[in-house]
Amino acid sequence: MSAVAAPVPALIPAPRPSADGDSVSVLPDLFVPxxxxxxxxxxxxxxxxxxxxxxxxxxxxxxxxxxxxxxxxxxxxxxxxxxxxxxxxxxxxxxxxxxxxxxxxxxxxxxxxxxxxxxxxxxxxxxxxxxxxxxxxxxxxxxxxxxxxxxxxxxxxxxxxxxxxxxxxxxxxxxxxxxxxxxxxxxxxxxxxxxRKVRRPRSKASSRTSARGVEKGVVTAVLGEARCTPMQVGTSTGSSAGGTYSPPEDKLASGAAKSPTPKKPTKRAGGPRRLNKVGRRFQLARELVQELDWLRGCSVPRIAWVARGVADAGWTMTEVRGWLHLRGEVLRVRRGSGLLAVLLTNAENVLDTPAKRTEAVDQWRGAQESARRHRIEQVRARTERYDNDWTGPTSHRVQQEVAAAFTKVRETPNGDRAAFATYDEGRVIYSETTPTTSGVEGLNDDEISATRNDARQRLMMGDTSPITVAVDTLGRETAEQLYGPALVRRGLQLAHGARSSLMTYGSR
Incomplete structure (x- = not known):
């Protein structure tokens, strides 16, 4: 008979002998400092x-x-x-x-x-x-x-x-x-x-829920068991058709029979979504970024935080526009979100009622209508000026100067020669004699120089009316003798460019 020693598992290190020589041993402690x-x-x-x-x-x-x-x-x-x-x-x-x-x-x-x-x-x-x-x-x-x-x-x-x-x-x-x-x-x-993988332990709430399900007789289907009904509420392999109740056909046709299982109400398709406080802030911020030119490119979450006061008070985009109209229009904006924060300061306390906000909106709409009519009048006047007969300058001072210049031109005798100064790209070039043309020779050098300097200054400001008036009334040749060919050509170029949408002057 062979003697085979039984395996003895060594799970832990050998016990450490005590210092005093007793037979009691202490297991080593596993600890790394x-x-x-x-x-x-x-x-x-x-x-x-x-x-x-x-x-x-x-x-x-x-x-x-x-x-x-x-x-x-x-x-x-x-x-x-x-x-x-x-x-x-x-x-x-x-x-x-x-x-x-x-x-x-x-x-x-x-x-x-x-x-x-x-x-x-x-x-x-x-x-x-x-x-x-x-x-x-x-x-x-x-x-x-x-x-x-x-x-x-x-x-x-x-x-x-x-x-x-x-x-x-x-x-x-x-x-x-x-x-x-x-x-x-x-x-x-x-x-x-x-x-094996160690899973997260189930919570006590789920354990209590499963225990209540067992008390009520609800058994979860397990792999290998027969499924007796489509709802899987039992484990018996026998038929349960004998205990099934079917309502009469007349009640089914009239709709009187109701299902024993209550159905959850379904959401209305296509209905408006109800927003909470944060949703209203972001909705107003998106509308502000889209409507206001000086807010283009700003972060919607940042604008939502800036406009949180008026959004929580129930303001709409139109009411915010009305309040900004009361605070004043801006021409140059360097940081849109910062400017909006300043303009909306204490707005919900000043216009604290719907009536006040409605009045501000009415004022803003009235200003918009006035600005629209003013633009229509400007376009109509510009169209009549270039398409119809000439109506003359609107400024009283320009009208007086043009009338005085025309009077001097008409009183000048013909046939004389005089020193004549011309403008060439900002430089004054004097010639000893110039061709004599009727209507201009009677003016002396000081008067011609003063007239050209005034027309040049007005041309630098974008006002081409002295040159265009002279061209329309006296003709191109006489206007060039009075103001010089270079100045007349420049004035006509600016007057022609003013009618184009690709050119803007007079502002930066």
């Missing part, structure tokens, strides 16, 4: 993949060697399923550089809880810093990068043998070269645990 939580100072070895690392995590969770409350007075009490769930997320990262916000979204824990469990993994020797993250005010936070480690206690408990293949390499690069027979069964069990 802060100074040894770096890759350069750790005593463990780097896990080659997340699967073998999760085996070590499950071993630490089941061994009970690491108790967080032995080293601090706050935080989690044990290394439990929540810490294992955090470790599962870390095992899937390569490189292992998790952000706190990422782990919060993945696990559903708070930031403080995530920080607690990361600290527990470091203290248990399962994580080691490669680069520690930074939290500098005013700069973007940098996440820490970890190395997934397997503690020495794990190798000792399972009888795992390691070897350093390169003598010049650091100690944490040790590789597994074998395992004791006593640790194979425990290793297989840890492998099955590492292959």
């Amino acid at each position: 802060a100074a040894c939580q770096w890759l350069s100072t750790t005593s463990g070895r780097v896990a080659l993949e997340g699967y073998s690392w999760m085996q070590a995590v499950h071993w630490v969770a089941g061994s009970g060697l690491y108790m967080p409350r032995r080293h601090r007075s706050h935080g989690p009490r044990t290394f439990g399923p929540t810490t294992v769930r955090v470790a599962q997320e870390l095992a899937q990262l390569s490189p292992c550089r998790p952000g706190i916000g990422y782990l919060v979204r993945r696990t559903g824990l708070s930031e403080r809880s995530v920080e607690y469990h990361l600290g527990m993994l470091r203290e248990a020797g399962l994580l080691a810093y490669i680069v520690k993250g930074t939290r500098v005010r005013g700069e973007r936070a940098q996440a820490s990068e970890f190395a997934r480690m397997i503690p020495v206690e794990y190798d000792v408990a399972l009888g795992i043998r390691t070897v350093l293949r390169d003598d010049t390499a650091p100690a944490y690069t040790r590789a597994v070269c074998g395992i004791a027979e006593t640790g194979r069964e425990r290793m297989a069990e840890l492998a099955r645990m590492a292959a």
